[in-house]
Amino acid sequence: QTTVAPLSSLSPAELEAFLASQRTAYTDLQNRGLKLDLTRGKPSAEQLDLCNELLSLPKGHKDASGTDVRNYGGLSGLPELRAMFADLLWVEPEQVIAGGNSSLTMMHDCLVQLLLHGGPDSPRPWSQEETVKFVCPVPGYDRHFTMLASYGIEMVPVAMHEDGPDMAAVRELVKDPSVKGIWVVPTYANPSGAVCSQEVASELASMETAAPDFRIFWDNAYAFHHLTEDEAKSADIITLASGSGHPNRPLMFASTSKITFAGAGVAFFAASKANVDWYLGHQQFASIGPDKVNQLRHIQFFGSADGVREHMARHRAILAPKFAAVDDALTSALSGRDVATWSKPSGGYFVNLDVLDGTASRVVELAKGAGIALTPAGASYPHGNDPDDRNIRLAPSFPVLDEVETAMAGVATCVLLAAAEKLSG
Numbered sequence: 001q002t003t004v005a006p007l008s009s010l011s012p013a014e015l016e017a018f019l020a021s022q023r024t025a026y027t028d029l030q031n032r033g034l035k036l037d038l039t040r041g042k043p044s045a046e047q048l049d050l051c052n053e054l055l056s057l058p059k060g061h062k063d064a065s066g067t068d069v070r071n072y073g074g075l076s077g078l079p080e081l082r083a084m085f086a087d088l089l090w091v092e093p094e095q096v097i098a099g100g101n102s103s104l105t106m107m108h109d110c111l112v113q114l115l116l117h118g119g120p121d122s123p124r125p126w127s128q129e130e131t132v133k134f135v136c137p138v139p140g141y142d143r144h145f146t147m148l149a150s151y152g153i154e155m156v157p158v159a160m161h162e163d164g165p166d167m168a169a170v171r172e173l174v175k176d177p178s179v180k181g182i183w184v185v186p187t188y189a190n191p192s193g194a195v196c197s198q199e200v201a202s203e204l205a206s207m208e209t210a211a212p213d214f215r216i217f218w219d220n221a222y223a224f225h226h227l228t229e230d231e232a233k234s235a236d237i238i239t240l241a242s243g244s245g246h247p248n249r250p251l252m253f254a255s256t257s258k259i260t261f262a263g264a265g266v267a268f269f270a271a272s273k274a275n276v277d278w279y280l281g282h283q284q285f286a287s288i289g290p291d292k293v294n295q296l297r298h299i300q301f302f303g304s305a306d307g308v309r310e311h312m313a314r315h316r317a318i319l320a321p322k323f324a325a326v327d328d329a330l331t332s333a334l335s336g337r338d339v340a341t342w343s344k345p346s347g348g349y350f351v352n353l354d355v356l357d358g359t360a361s362r363v364v365e366l367a368k369g370a371g372i373a374l375t376p377a378g379a380s381y382p383h384g385n386d387p388d389d390r391n392i393r394l395a396p397s398f399p400v401l402d403e404v405e406t407a408m409a410g411v412a413t414c415v416l417l418a419a420a421e422k423l424s425g
């Protein structure tokens with residue numbers, strides 16, 4: 001049995017031999033002519049097939065209250081679907097809006113309305129402030145950051161810990177009145193898998209902020225996306241915030257994009273009654289109502305909130321082995337080498353891989369050269385800039401299990417080769 005020593009402890013001669021062996025392993029990898037993709041957190045075809053019944057729904061065209069879903073109207077969405085997701089999201093039905101197919105669109109709508117008009121408690125529209133800044137826990141979701149960048153909003157990174165954003169840093173930053181908001185993916189965060197604790201949520205809800213209209217963009221995209229029996233319960237940010245005198249601070253988002261069809265699900269917005277009225281007050285100029293046919297189809301497909309929970313167990317059965325394969329491949333190739341750490345998420349869609357500082361871009365480049373597409377290094381940071389060039393987001397949901405195993409063994413080879421190159425200077 002060969003001993004596995006940290007790469008940094010090898011003598012120059014040992015390191016040279018190791019580098020040579022990894023170059024050979026990499027050439028072998030290239031010769032396999034792979035074409036694999038671990039870039040985006042999309043559901044696999046097998047997961048989408050779980051919902052094929054949706055394609056022959058709805059049965060009939062009226063909801064429980066007799067509304068003809070084929071027609072215009074009903075800006076807040078069908079009441080039964082709002083009630084179902086209110087139950088799942090721990091809010092009151094009148095605090096939930098069931099919208100179109102994308103929660104990202106709802107986040108964007110909120111941001112744009114805040115810029116153009118301000119919120120219920122804004123002294124002026126955000127666009128009339130000299131500077132608008134957002135606290136951005138990193139690593140985070142690339143599209144949150146690109147959305148802010150597109151409006152010239154300054155992003156201030158803070159560390160995302162296992163229990164949520166680094167609150168010591170957040171507490172300091174919100175003393176600046178130009179800091180207007182923070183992104184939080186509270187449950188199984190993209191990409192770290194972190195779950196925001198009750199304590200962190202409660203502090204976010206209650207902390208003093210210099211901006212009177214500070215907003216928590218609480219993006220609960222993975223609220224029900226458990227990978228283990230140990231199901232994380234999202235903190236109830238809306239009750240926490242109203243209990244501490246800041247009812248309008250949180251804006252909650254969720255969707256069925258990774259529950260039913262990623263491109264044809266239903267998105268939800270939940271917040272205080274004042275924020276819901278604010279949102280609808282602006283939305284009325286943009287829409288005569290959402291796609292209620294799709295909403296009715298979802299009501300019939302799920303049946304109840306428990307129907308959603310049961311459905312998520314079927315996703316878990318498909319996804320959990322893929323996440324296990326990622327961990328197995330990384331553990332067997334990298335443990336003891338001291339060149340990488342990675343998350344072992346209990347839910348969500350991603351594994352966060354931190355490699356030796358200064359080698360993430362090289363790992364992604366090597367993987368590409370061997371036919372394995374990885375998310376660009378740094379993508380999980382504002383402006384794509386990971387100052388340590390360390391972070392890589394792995395998305396194992398889309399490829400079939402075999403491909404995940406093959407791709408991850410290849411990624412591990414690239415991690416070792418890049419580390420050996422770096423250490424041998």
Ligand code: PLP
Binds near residue numbers: 041255256257
């Ligand atoms: N929020 C997070 C954290 C995500 O990871 C994603 C998709 O990857 C989305 C939102 C997109 O949501 P939707 O499909 O509802 O627009």
